Amino acid sequence: MFSMPKKDAITFALFAIVVLSMPIWLSPFGASYPGLLQKFAIYALLAVGYNILFGLTGYLSFGHAAFLGVGSYAAVWSFKLLSMNPILAIAFAMVFSGIFALAIGYVSLRRSGIYFSILTLAFAQMSYKLAYSVLSPITHGENGLQLTLQDPRVIDLMFMERGVSLPTSSLFGIPMNGYEGFYFCAVILLIGFFIAQKITSSPFGMMLKGIKSNEDRMNYTGFNTKPYMLTAFVISGIYAGIAGGLLSVTDPLAGAERMQWTASGELVLMTILGGVGTLIGPVIGAWIIKYFENIFSAWNESILHNVFAFLPDNVEGIVVLISSKFVGEGWHLTLGLMFVLVVVFLPGGIMEGVRRIASWFSRRKDPTKDQEVTDPENMPKPSSKKGE
Amino acid sequence: MVETSHNTVLHVADVHKTFGGLHALADVDLAFEEGTTHAIIGPNGAGKSTLLNVIVGKLAPSRGTVVLDGEVLTGKAPHEINQMGVARVFQTPEIFPELSIFDNVMAPAFAKRDGAFKMNMFMSMENEKDIAREAEEIIVDFGLDAMIHTHAGALSRGHKRRLELAMCLIQKPRILLLDEPTAGMSRHDTNTTIELLKKIKSTGMTKVIIEHDMHVVFSLADKVSVLAQGRIISEGAPDEVRADPKVQVAYLGEAEE
Amino acid sequence: MDAVILQVLNGLDKGGAYALIALGLTLVFGTLGVVNFAHGALFMIGAFCAVTFRKILTLEQVVLSETELSPWGTPLEIRTPFAQQWFGDFGNVLIDYSVPLSILLAIPVMLLIGIVMERGLIKHFYKRPHAEQILVTFGLAIVLQEIVKAFFGANPNPQPIPQVFLGAADLGAMVGMAEHVITYPKWRLVYLFFSLGVVAAVFAFLRFTTFGMVVRAGMSDRETVSMLGINIDKRFTIMFGIAAIVAGVAGVMYTPILPPDYTLGMDFLVLTFIVVVVGGMGSLPGAVLAGFTLGVVQSLASMTQVKDIIPGIDQIIIYLVAVVILLVRPRGLLGKRGVMEN
Numbered sequence: 003m004f005s006m007p008k009k010d011a012i013t014f015a016l017f018a019i020v021v022l023s024m025p026i027w028l029s030p031f032g033a034s035y036p037g038l039l040q041k042f043a044i045y046a047l048l049a050v051g052y053n054i055l056f057g058l059t060g061y062l063s064f065g066h067a068a069f070l071g072v073g074s075y076a077a078v079w080s081f082k083l084l085s086m087n088p089i090l091a092i093a094f095a096m097v098f099s100g101i102f103a104l105a106i107g108y109v110s111l112r113r114s115g116i117y118f119s120i121l122t123l124a125f126a127q128m129s130y131k132l133a134y135s136v137l138s139p140i141t142h143g144e145n146g147l148q149l150t151l152q153d154p155r156v157i158d159l160m161f162m163e164r165g166v167s168l169p170t171s172s173l174f175g176i177p178m179n180g181y182e183g184f185y186f187c188a189v190i191l192l193i194g195f196f197i198a199q200k201i202t203s204s205p206f207g208m209m210l211k212g213i214k215s216n217e218d219r220m221n222y223t224g225f226n227t228k229p230y231m232l233t234a235f236v237i238s239g240i241y242a243g244i245a246g247g248l249l250s251v252t253d254p255l256a257g258a259e260r261m262q263w264t265a266s267g268e269l270v271l272m273t274i275l276g277g278v279g280t281l282i283g284p285v286i287g288a289w290i291i292k293y294f295e296n297i298f299s300a301w302n303e304s305i306l307h308n309v310f311a312f313l314p315d316n317v318e319g320i321v322v323l324i325s326s327k328f329v330g331e332g333w334h335l336t337l338g339l340m341f342v343l344v345v346v347f348l349p350g351g352i353m354e355g356v357r358r359i360a361s362w363f364s365r366r367k368d369p370t371k372d373q374e375v376t377d378p379e380n381m382p383k384p385s386s387k388k389g390e
Numbered sequence: 391m392v393e394t395s396h397n398t399v400l401h402v403a404d405v406h407k408t409f410g411g412l413h414a415l416a417d418v419d420l421a422f423e424e425g426t427t428h429a430i431i432g433p434n435g436a437g438k439s440t441l442l443n444v445i446v447g448k449l450a451p452s453r454g455t456v457v458l459d460g461e462v463l464t465g466k467a468p469h470e471i472n473q474m475g476v477a478r479v480f481q482t483p484e485i486f487p488e489l490s491i492f493d494n495v496m497a498p499a500f501a502k503r504d505g506a507f508k509m510n511m512f513m514s515m516e517n518e519k520d521i522a523r524e525a526e527e528i529i530v531d532f533g534l535d536a537m538i539h540t541h542a543g544a545l546s547r548g549h550k551r552r553l554e555l556a557m558c559l560i561q562k563p564r565i566l567l568l569d570e571p572t573a574g575m576s577r578h579d580t581n582t583t584i585e586l587l588k589k590i591k592s593t594g595m596t597k598v599i600i601e602h603d604m605h606v607v608f609s610l611a612d613k614v615s616v617l618a619q620g621r622i623i624s625e626g627a628p629d630e631v632r633a634d635p636k637v638q639v640a641y642l643g644e645a646e647e
Numbered sequence: 648m649d650a651v652i653l654q655v656l657n658g659l660d661k662g663g664a665y666a667l668i669a670l671g672l673t674l675v676f677g678t679l680g681v682v683n684f685a686h687g688a689l690f691m692i693g694a695f696c697a698v699t700f701r702k703i704l705t706l707e708q709v710v711l712s713e714t715e716l717s718p719w720g721t722p723l724e725i726r727t728p729f730a731q732q733w734f735g736d737f738g739n740v741l742i743d744y745s746v747p748l749s750i751l752l753a754i755p756v757m758l759l760i761g762i763v764m765e766r767g768l769i770k771h772f773y774k775r776p777h778a779e780q781i782l783v784t785f786g787l788a789i790v791l792q793e794i795v796k797a798f799f800g801a802n803p804n805p806q807p808i809p810q811v812f813l814g815a816a817d818l819g820a821m822v823g824m825a826e827h828v829i830t831y832p833k834w835r836l837v838y839l840f841f842s843l844g845v846v847a848a849v850f851a852f853l854r855f856t857t858f859g860m861v862v863r864a865g866m867s868d869r870e871t872v873s874m875l876g877i878n879i880d881k882r883f884t885i886m887f888g889i890a891a892i893v894a895g896v897a898g899v900m901y902t903p904i905l906p907p908d909y910t911l912g913m914d915f916l917v918l919t920f921i922v923v924v925v926g927g928m929g930s931l932p933g934a935v936l937a938g939f940t941l942g943v944v945q946s947l948a949s950m951t952q953v954k955d956i957i958p959g960i961d962q963i964i965i966y967l968v969a970v971v972i973l974l975v976r977p978r979g980l981l982g983k984r985g986v987m988e989n
Binding site (some may be wrong): 007022200203204205206207208209211212214215216218219220221222223224225226227229230233 | 470502510516
Binding site (some may be wrong): 060062100109112113115116117119120121123124125126131132133135136137264267270271274281286327331332334335338339341342345346347349 | 682685768771775777778779782783785786787788789790792793794795801820913917920921924928937949958959963965966969973974975
């Protein structure tokens with residue numbers, strides 16, 4: 003179960019080094035503070051899980067935000083009722099998001115194509131609306147679900163006295179809100195990445211790719227595609243649930259806005275931007291979006307004036323005026339433009355861009371070799387001769 | 391060439407299929423005998439592809455049943471029918487364009503070994519040595535080994551057909567359905583395919599071929615059924631069918647249109 | 648019973664908006680084969696045409712009064728809209744009717760936006776997978792709504808109803824029932840008839856003009872039509888423009904009912920997609936029927952009597968209906984065979 007091909011093992015090792023050293027190499031970018039690092043790890047996990055569904059099977063779900071939300075709520079309830087232990091909270095998030103994904107997936111997967119997308123969207127919107135209205139006793143509606151001093155916390159209180167201030171989540175005494183929290187998320191991201199790698203290179207993963215490539219053929223080849231799809235859907239739902247749980251672990255507050263369909267849209271964008279169907283792509287997509295969201299949305303006109311100070315005054319004024327529409331509050335405009343540009347010019351995302359550049363270089367070096375491989379991860383031996 | 395000692399493997403029993411008011415198939419009753427190559431010919435729109443669609447479970451017949459070895463196929467899903475030993479080559483090759491040729495052949499082999507669904511998500515493809523060897527052998531047999539790791543979508547049409555045939559044959563089906571396996575091929579490719587199919591013939595597999603090309607039909611078939619306007623109008627050994635005046639009328643009728 | 652009638656009426660105007668947006672969405676899907684997630688944004692832009700038009704009309708000249716003082720002791724500012732200055736009382740009428748008059752602005756603007764959108768972006772996505780169409784138009788929708796936000800801010804912009812249509816009409820009394828039982832805001836009645844009118848106009852256009860006939864033929868068999876030597880692409884571009892106009896004017900007239908803000912499009916888009924799917928992808932009558940039906944169903948579900956039995960049903964009823972319809976009748980109410988089966 004833990005054996006893997008050498009190439010995958012190297013990828014995993016490199017990925018682990020990159021993730022665990024993030025606090026170091028991100029500091030020149032001004033992004034190495036715990037809050038943002040935690041988000042990097044959490045959203046990368048979310049995107050990796052989403053890719054198992056969308057990347058491998060091609061089924062576009064617009065409802066994954068619902069699982070993120072369910073995971074968040076489940077984790078906070080675990081804090082409130084049982085213990086501030088994050089592992090328990092994550093287990094809770096997994097169970098509930100898994101059940102939720104099973105139910106929604108079972109119904110939604112009776113249709114394919116755009117109907118599937120709309121069914122998932124409908125379910126996510128239902129969850130979102132219900133979280134705001136009828137389910138308020140569970141979700142605390144607009145206020146969001148938070149810890150209180152009166153929470154039962156049955157398990158914790160067996161071992162310690164009730165404190166005077168709100169407790170923080172802690173793993174056997176290690177608090178989860180600083181760098182320790184980041185490392186907790188990072189370890190879970192690594193586990194999630196490892197499992198995604200295993201799935202991708204397994205026969206099961208190949209069947210999922212077969213479904214994306216030609217679902218009818220899969221049926222005539224003797225596969226029952228429904229359970230394959232449902233398994234993939236539930237797995238990616240659980241990933242989203244864990245991500246939601248981690249959001250609560252690092253900050254024990256869950257709100258319904260996490261379930262809104264724009265949140266699903268952002269997730270789709272992360273996956274597309276990085277590269278659908280690749281393992282690393284969605285992670286890169288998630289990092290880029292969370293990084294720029296953080297940087298750009300904090301910018302304002304005075305920062306822009308500093309940035310463009312080298313320009314002549316009147317030019318500077320115009321440049322600042324225009325660019326100010328893209329930062330701060332206008333960050334979503336940048337996001338939308340990125341979305342359009344990526345889909346139009348680079349449907350394979352950043353990973354495809356990297357490949358194009360790589361093949362351009364190798365072609366210049368060796369014009370006889372034509373690298374037409376579009377997805378090396380799908381291939382046991384990527385050095386291929388071009389077909390006729 | 392008249393075979394009498396064989397048992398019927400697949401029986402299309404009194405099948406009707408109507409689309410709206412149109413009778414695509416009417417009173418079609420066909421018995422396919424073990425180990426034979428049975429060709430179904432007929433003018434365009436005669437219902438040949440509809441017949442195959444009914445057999446593989448893509449379409450439900452309006453009336454009648456399809457029986458394989460005493461088991462009713464009608465009402466079963468396509469994957470169940472495949473698992474019972476029916477494989478099909480389509481008129482336009484149905485392959486996995488984004489997967490390598492190797493994976494294209496591996497997938498059906500897995501279906502044969504593991505059944506319709508298996509949660510083998512923690513197995514590594516690299517450890518599936520037996521199936522890989524089998525797949526490599528059949529790819530070599532079909533002369534596709536030079537491009538084993540090419541995306542199947544990049545293949546020529548002729549190669550795609552050959553790949554699809556390999557995908558069906560690795561499953562060692564009881565019944566192989568071929569929908570115009572040489573359509574759009576050059577004479578040379580057609581002859582290669584005929585040779586390939588003759589080679590399979592020795593394995594004792596039952597084959598049903600839908601074909602326009604009489605050269606192919608007479609080279610391969612043990613028995614020919616003629617379908618016109620949804621009905622079987624003639625049946626027998628190739629030479630008998632060729633001489634049947636009804637068949638000539640059916641084909642001439644098509645030429646007039 | 649009266650309450651039910653009232654709720655049905657209340658649902659009809661919202662249903663009218665759904666129907667108009669869904670109609671455009673279906674036209675685009677049927678003719679161009681494109682799943683347009685930016686269609687809701689067109690509705691929103693239409694609404695902001697009304698906001699802009701009113702802003703222009705009410706541009707004021709500010710004169711400092713020489714004699715009068717304001718309560719703060721500064722010279723009183725006398726504000727007169729230019730429209731009033733130039734046209735006198737007629738100017739005031741213009742301002743009063745700013746919402747319906749905005750349609751005159753909305754039509755050319757929406758046509759232009761529609762054509763630019765189709766030629767500039769959507770055109771390149773005809774042959775791409777539906778998933779990519781969804782993604783690119785989703786991105787476009789975000790861009791459009793953020794642009795509107797940059798210009799108009801995030802707050803809702805309430806628009807007034809023309810004086811004549813203020814207040815409610817006592818529909819019950821008109822048909823001989825007791826007075827003050829079934830009263831219905833006049834403007835909502837206007838909206839209902841307006842939407843019916845637009846629907847009728849679109850259907851008449853498709854039915855009785857050569858242009859419409861070609862488009863309908865193209866919807867059922869694009870290849871044959873283009874083989875006849877008819878430049879179907881050009882007509883489809885115009886069709887996209889028309890769909891944009893329909894969404895736009897629907898947005899204009901809806902502004903007094905719901906003050907528009909930049910998220911208006913997204914809110915309506917999700918619902919309208921549900922409407923289209925319930926009606927049957929590619930079926931124009933289906934879109935209209937489902938639009939009105941869902942509007943009414945939603946309205947009925949928000950009755951307190953219903954909410955008492957099933958709490959929260961008003962929030963999710965539309966999605967619930969969609970799920971049931973998709974599972975029971977995958978092609979929707981009036982959907983045709985073979986449209987988006989895969």
